[in-house]
Amino acid sequence: MAALGRDERLQIMLSAEELKALEDFRFENRMPSRAAAVRELLRRGLQAGGFLPPSDGNRSQDFGVLSSEPDSSETESSSK
Secondary structure (H helix, E strand, O other): OOOOOOOOOOOOOOOHHHHHHHHHHHHHOOOOOHHHHHHHHHHHHHHHOOOOOOOOOOOHHHOOOOOOOOOHHHHHHHOO
């Protein structure tokens, strides 16, 4: 199989829990690297579809790996 040209770098920040979930997925599926695991998860997610488009006003931090809902604690604290 020919090597794919990968000219773009993507940098993301994960919480400790999100990183653990990624590592668990990687080892359970015998992926050779974190990058390979992320690419596989992206491939699966893009094929899955069925998600709701984000509403206006969502920020990057509102999208977590382990939860599809925005962080409710921030919503509660900002409404006080």
